[in-house]
Amino acid sequence: MKSDESKNALHILIVDDEPEACESLRAAIEAASTNVTLVGVAHNTRDAEMLINEHKPNVVFFDINMPGENAFQFLERIPEYNFEIVFVTAYDHFAIRALKLNAIDYLLKPIDAAELTEALKKLEERVHRNTLMRGMLSLNDVTDAAARKAPPTKITFRDLNATEIVELSDLYYIEAKGSYSHVVFQKHSTDKHLLVSHPISEYEDILPGDMFCRIHKSYLVNGSYIRQIRKEDYTINIADKYMLPVSRRRYADVVTFIRSNTLNRN
Numbered sequence: 001m002k003s004d005e006s007k008n009a010l011h012i013l014i015v016d017d018e019p020e021a022c023e024s025l026r027a028a029i030e031a032a033s034t035n036v037t038l039v040g041v042a043h044n045t046r047d048a049e050m051l052i053n054e055h056k057p058n059v060v061f062f063d064i065n066m067p068g069e070n071a072f073q074f075l076e077r078i079p080e081y082n083f084e085i086v087f088v089t090a091y092d093h094f095a096i097r098a099l100k101l102n103a104i105d106y107l108l109k110p111i112d113a114a115e116l117t118e119a120l121k122k123l124e125e126r127v128h129r130n131t132l133m134r135g136m137l138s139l140n141d142v143t144d145a146a147a148r149k150a151p152p153t154k155i156t157f158r159d160l161n162a163t164e165i166v167e168l169s170d171l172y173y174i175e176a177k178g179s180y181s182h183v184v185f186q187k188h189s190t191d192k193h194l195l196v197s198h199p200i201s202e203y204e205d206i207l208p209g210d211m212f213c214r215i216h217k218s219y220l221v222n223g224s225y226i227r228q229i230r231k232e233d234y235t236i237n238i239a240d241k242y243m244l245p246v247s248r249r250r251y252a253d254v255v256t257f258i259r260s261n262t263l264n265r266n
Contacts, residue, residue: 009035009036009037010033010035010036010037010058010059010120010123010124010127011036011037011039011055011056011057011058011059012029012036012037012038012039012057012059012060012061013038013039013040013041013042013048013051013052013055013057013059013060013061013083014026014038014040014041014042014060014061015041015042015043015045015048015060015061015062015063015066015071016041016043016061016062016063016066016088017043017044017063017066017067018043018063019043021063021088021109022041022043024111025061025088025111026038026041028111028113028116029061029116029120031113032113032116032117032120033117033120033124035120035124036120039051039055039057040054040055040057043066044066044067044068044069045066045068045069045070045071045073045074046068046069048060048074049074049078052081052083056082057083058082058083058084058127059083059084059085059086059123059127060083060084060085060086061086061087061088062075062085062086062087062088063087063088063089064087064088064089064091064094065089065090065091071087072094075178080176080178080179080199080200080201080217081178081179081199082179082199083179084104084123084126084127084179085103085104085178086103086104086105086106086107086119086123087103087105087106087107088107088109088111089106089107089108089109090108090109091108092108094106104119104122104123104126105118105119105122105123107119129197153167153168153169154166154167154168155168155171155207157183157194157196158196159194159195159196159197162194164185164187164192164194166183166185166187168207168208168211168222169222169224170185170186170187171183171184171185171222172184172185172186172191172221172222172225172238172239172241172242173219173220173221173222173225173238173242173244174200174203174219174220174221175200175218175219176199176200176217176218176219177195178199179197179199180195180196180197180198180199181195181196181198181199181200181203182194182195183195183196184242191241200218200220203220204220207220210223210260210261211223211224211261213226213253213254213257213258213261214250215236215244215245215246215247215250215254216244216245216246216247216250217247218245219244219245221236221238221244222238223257223258223261224261225238225239226238226258226261227239227240229246229251229254229255229258231251234246234247234248234251236254
């Protein structure tokens with residue numbers, strides 16, 4: 001398959017349990033665009049996970065129904081992923097669930113060439129936009145503070161419609177949504193929600209570790225808002241407003257963090 005050296009090129013993994021369907025899709029993609037590189041083909045989610053970890057595709061074309069583990073089960077099992085999704089299936093009743101997973105498109109078999117071309121255009125636009133956003137890196141305030149060797153006090157979040165400058169002390173928690181993050185914070189005494197195009201791992205890397213705690217693979221919380229942690233159902237109360245799950249394997253570390261955080265604040 002032809003490749004484009006542009007950093008906005010589509011690096012595509014195809015996941016389908018039918019070899020003939022994979023070859024048909026590969027040929028259709030090649031015919032529709034030259035701005036693509038096929039990084040691999042997987043016939044089950046086990047091999048897909050291996051190829052994703054190895055090649056870091058920015059796009060995955062997923063057949064939904066596969067033996068052992070379907071595409072939805074796989075994506076829900078790995079909440080952090082840095083690729084765009086296009087579902088390819090013979091069934092149309094999965095569309096709503098696909099949209100909830102932020103899929104960029106949903107193609108029915110047999111694939112229509114015009115619909116595939118439109119999907120590839122949308123993918124190129126999304127990858128280009130994400131590249132620009134990561135270039136601006138919407139985390140500038142924290143990074144600049146680190147360069148000045150000063151404690152960061154605020155962070156900038158950008159979604160498609162707005163830019164919000166948020167004091168770290170006003171940030172409740174961040175929730176993983178695949179390659180996106182759902183950010184919850186307060187501003188002018190009102191709780192606000194944003195969906196931003198950075199994975200939760202980026203925020204965990206730069207937010208102060210003595211202030212923010214990863215309580216679950218899907219949640220990073222501000223320790224100053226923890227009001228209660230319950231072992232009987234492994235939940236945590238944030239600001240007397242939000243009940244979030246705590247990972248069993250992280251429970252002891254979270255308790256240690258809470259004790260340390262409480263001592264540091266007294």
